[in-house]
Amino acid sequence: MPKTGSSRSRTLGPGLGDDVAAGSSSVWPSTLVAAVLISLGPVAACSITGDWSRYVLLVVVAACLQYAVLAWPVVTRRIGPGVGWLGVALVYGVAQSVTLWSTLLDQGSFDVLDLVALAGKVVGVLLFAGVASRMRVGIRGLRPFLLVFLATSIVACLYNLVAFGDQFGRLLSVSSSYQLDFRGFFANRNQFGHFLFLSLVAHELLLCRRRVRIRNVVLGLLHVVSLLLTMSRGSLLGAFVFLSAMAVRGSRLSRSLLLLCGAAALVGWAALPQSLFAELAEVVFRPDSGLAGRDDAWSHGIQVWLGTNVFFGVGSFRGVALAQAGGMSVSEFHSFFLETLVSGGLAELALVLLVLGVAWRSLKGSTADRSFVGIYGSAFLALVLLASVESVSFFTVGFVGTVFTVFFVSIPLLVGADEGGATPRPG
DSSP states (O other), X not given: OXXXXXXXXXXXXXXXXXXXXXXXXXXXXXXXXXXXXXXXXXXXXXXXXXXXXXXXXXXXXXXXXXXXXHTHHHHHSOOOOOHHHHHHHHHHHHHHHHHHHHHHHHHSXXXXXXXHHHHHHHHHIIIIIIIXXXXXXXXXXXXXXXXXXXXXXXXXXXXXXXXXXXXXXXXXXXXXXXXXXXXXXXXXXXXXXXXXXXXXXXXXXXTTTSOXXXXXXXXXXXXXXXXXXXXXXXXXXXXXXXXXXXXXXXXXXXXXXXHHHHHHHHHHHXXXXXXXXXXXXXXXXXXXXXXXXXXXXXXXXXXXXXXXXTTTOOOHHHHHHHHHHTTOOSSSOSXXXXXXXXHHHHHHHHHHXXXXXXXXXXXXXXXXXXXXXXXXXXXXXHXXXXXXHSOOOSSOSSHHHHHHHIIIIIHHHHHHHHTTOSOOXXX
């Protein structure tokens, strides 16, 4: 039977009756599926066609459609964010407005896309966090979302093998991994790697308290092999940390994948000529490339952050433009922490970390299955490392911002609210 918990409804604010929450439980997972797939649309369409000229326009259109879908429960069921989340969104909006105002005063203008980003972040907090915290979707209710996500990952991996199959013959002949481009239907290899990392997390969540079958191991191997082909070292590191943490916790899937990967590496080392094995390992892990230019991007990012506004930043798009004008050759800073500091300074970083902390506290303090909570503990640990060296984001417009926000904000809040956890609101 559903929990009555009228005191909980009052804590979260008006409008969360038990009948409303129970009725919305089957709606929200489908809403999250739609949000993720809509955000994936522009990336997949431009990647498959090779035409990126309208990418920004498609992303903005997709974001509007995505927010309309997410706002459906607010309109039809009168379920809105509580006072706490309204406050966070307001503070976020004010901080980002100060960022643009500061940039305008200092440089005479700001990037209009930073204004679009401001609106997207505020709406994102209200919908992905505020509305999600008012829903009551248990672990079982998440199965449709996880199944669709994994089905999408299968399609992406198979497409990657077919579309870029001609590159397999060059694996042992290239001198650099940059001569290969196993990116599926994503913008680049790193983005595909992020998606595969989350696919491993989704797979473990789906198998929580369930028996691991051969098909699960096969799917896991498909994810791992595809991840190795991306040669995205940040995603590989995140995946390795996640699988290792899960193996320590007793996950049969993670243990099987690590064991099979170790056995394959051992067989390759024994069967292949040492020079060939070493060359293959060098192509995949690129030890000679060091940080692959990340140190240069970090240096430029730190210079922009310290040289503009430490507390409120200068805006994401303007920050990249300033760094590129100073000699940065890439289009991102390859670190969530640095990206956020440049975009919105210490204020934005503190707000995003606050939201992530509230989401984790809500899940950890709930009565949800401890195995499920443990999976998320491992995922958050891996996220810290991944976010240090890759441009993951939260509440930003686009696929990466959407999918990471769903996994590390919305889902913990959904489960935490349904399982009677700590009040899922800031403060």
